[in-house]
Amino acid sequence: MSIRLRLALGFLTILALFATNEGIQLYSARLRARTMxxxxxxxxxxxxxASIQQRVNNLQTLMSVMSQIEDAQSDSGAIQADITETAAQIRELFELSDATERGAVAQLEQTYAKLxxxxxxxxxxxxxDEAKAVSAQLEAEKYGGEVLRKVLPALRxxxxxxxxxxxxxFEDTTRLTEQWSLGIFGFSxxxxxxxxxxxxxxxTRALSELSLGAALIGANNLDYRIAVHSxxxxxxxxxxxxxxxDNLAHSREELTAANTxxxxxxxEVERERQVSQSLLLNILPEQVAAELAANGAFAPRYYEDVTVLFTDFVGFTLSTEKLAADELVNVLNGYxxxxxxxxxxxxxxxxxxxxDAYFCAGGLPVRTPSHPVDATLAAFEMIHEVQQRTLPDGTQWKVRIGLNTGPVVAGVVGIRKFAFDVWGDTVNLxxxxxxxxxxNRINVSEPVYRRIKDFFAFExxxxxxxxxxxxLETYFVTGIQPALMVGAAEGLTPPAFTQRYRTYFGKEPPAFPAFLLVPQADPQRL
Structure with a gap:
């Protein structure tokens, strides 16, 4: 006999017993429902x-009390409603009673019809009309006494x-069905x-060998084979x-090659992704690149407080006439x-x-209150960097730098070779x-002056x-305020400048131009 047939017979026997148990449960549920x-x-x-008896008793008592009070007045409307409600309850009792009880209820209904x-x-x-009232009272006491002392007690x-x-x-049915259920369940x-x-x-005997084989193959021993006895x-x-x-051994060989x-x-994909990410971050801020990657677009942003910095080389046009194109590009790349x-x-x-123009901004895409001061420090370093470089023909360029602070709108334009850019009067100014x-001078607007006047000296x-x-009112920034340079030492940001920066902006300065720690020369040479 096959395992399938053995299992089928066993399960069919169990199912038959459980079906019998379920039938008994259904039958007992029906019996309990009827009994309930x-x-x-x-x-x-x-x-x-109980309600009918209470109402009849109340009305009889009320009648006795009212008959003893001179000039008594009653609320006939409420009493009539109570009489009618009692009649309705007797009719409902008649409808709920079975055939053996309806005779007694009918007698109650007939007696109440007289009462x-x-x-x-x-x-x-x-x-x-006192005479009529006395006559009615005697009749009511007769029929009321019959209802309260004979009809209702017998019916109750x-x-x-x-x-x-x-x-x-109900108890017998429940107990019997429980006994049958427990018996069938125990036998099942x-x-x-x-x-x-x-x-x-x-x-168990056959599966033990299968289990051993599974364990050995699970331990990566794919050369083991199970003996077939039946x-x-x-x-x-x-x-x-x-x-x-056999298939696993073959698949392992293929998988090893495929994994390699x-x-x-x-x-290779990771290298290409890193190159692509690096290229994207070279043309877009990190937050903008992340939003573009997630949403496929970058929603325009309004920045209420941004500092823009523009530079332009003096003498660039003359150099284009003297330098070869590749030399000019290399020089610009260095700057x-x-x-x-x-x-x-x-x-x-x-x-x-x-x-030859260079454009940058502070305060976006991450808002920070220190951007006017940071941009001014960066402008000093740009001028110093230009002063340290010499062209191939031995000459030097000079650079003009302009700063302005105000609101801008930022966004990404285009779908090919797109760029992150800003617009507004702040940028134009x-x-x-x-x-x-x-x-080699830093020219700033009135808004910038107001924001950085506590840190820098001006002309x-x-x-x-x-x-x-x-x-427009404009100013040249000539250097750090002398009072903030007290205690300056080479390689260290002046303590007074650091303290004021920390007080105003709640953080440490990101950097400080090292050459400003040396005694300053003519402002035009900064």
């Missing part, structure tokens, strides 16, 4: 009889017997244990197991590479270069500060006229 309905109906009838008019006549005649006893019988029937468990024991004993399902599993071991190739490809390092050191953001400046230029025919 009968018990519920009996309890409801008891409740109605109700007597009550009505009494309460309507009270204080109006009959209903109490019915309720007790329904309760006993016994049969299940016996079937499980014989099947388990048969399977042609039933166990023998089929053993044969399939051996085939699986995949590792090499992943390394702008140095500017990039300075901008990075002071936490500024390079925007772009146009020809910053460019005018550069073009209206002087060689007022008065008002200058821009290309737009606007007069």
């Amino acid at each position: 309905d009968a018990l519920s109906s009996a309890l409801k009838r008891q409740s109605l009889m 109700a008019p007597a009550w009505k006549n009494f309460f309507e005649s009270l204080g109006v 006893k009959q209903h109490d017997d019915g309720a007790e019988q329904a309760s006993k029937s 468990m016994l049969v299940s244990v016996v079937v499980a024991y014989f099947i388990a004993r048969y399977l 042609t039933d399902e166990i023998g089929t599993v053993a044969g399939t197991f051996n085939t699986m071991a 190739e995949l590792t090499e490809r992943n390394a 702008f590479t140095a500017f990039d390092r300075i901008v990075s050191r002071y936490g500024l953001e390079k925007m772009k270069t146009i020809g 910053g460019s005018r500060m550069e073009s209206g400046g002087a060689p 007022s230029r008065g008002k200058i006229l821009t290309k737009e025919k606007k007069e």
Whole structure:
């Protein structure tokens, strides 16, 4: 006999027993439901009889009390409603009663039909027609006494017997079904244990060898093979197991080769990803690049407080006539590479270069209140860097630098060769500060002056006229305020400057131009 047939017979036996148990449960549930309905109906009838008895007793008592009071007045409307409600309860009791009880309830209903008019006549005649009231009272006492002392007690006893019988029937049914359920369940468990024991004993011997083989193959011993002793399902599993071991050995060889190739490809993909990421971060700020990668677009941002810095070389046009194209590009690359390092050191953001012009900004994309001071320090380092370099023909360039502070709108434009850029009057005025400046001088607008005047010394230029025919107050920054240079030592940021920077901005200065620690020369040579 195959394992499948053995299991099928065992499970069918267990299912048959459980189906029998389920049938008994359904039958007992139906019996309990019927018994519960009968018990519920009996309890409801008891409740109605108690209410009827209470109402009749109350009306009889009220009638007795009112008859002894001179000139008594009654609320006939409320009393009539009570009489009517009692009649409705008797009718409901009749409908809830079974055939054996309806005769007694019908007697109650007939007696009440005589009692109700007597009550009505009494309460309507009270204080109006005493003779009629007395006659009605005598009639009501007769029928009321019959209801309270004969009809209701007999009916109540009959209903109490019915309720007790329904309760006993419910308990007997419940106890019987529980006994049957427990018996069938116990027998089912016994049969299940016996079937499980014989099947388990048969399977254990074969499965122990399969388990050993699985353990050895799981330990990566793919050369092990299981001996096949039978042609039933166990023998089929053993044969399939051996085939699986052959396939695993072959797959392991292929997987090893594929993993080697995949590792090499992943390394190449990672190198290309790092190159792409590096190129992207070279043209876009990190936050902008992250938003573009996540959303496919960068929403325009309004920055209410940004410092823009523009530079332009003096003498560049003349050098283009003297230097070869490749030499000129190499020279510009040297200057702008140095500017990039300075901008990075002071936490500024390079925007772009146009020809020999260099444009950067502070305060975006990360907002920081120190950007006017940081941009001014970076401008000093840019001038110093230009002063330290010499062209191939032995000459030196000079640089004009202009700064302005205010609100801008930033965004990414285009879908190919896109660039992060800023727009607004602040940017235009910053460019005018550069073009209206002087060689190797830092020209700043009134907003910048107000933001950095506690850190730097200035030379007022008065008002200058821009290309737009606007007069603007501008200043040359000549150096650090002398009071902030007290205690300066080579290689260390002046303590007074550091303290003021920390007080104003709550952080340490990102850097400090080392050459400013040396006694300053003429401002035009900064």
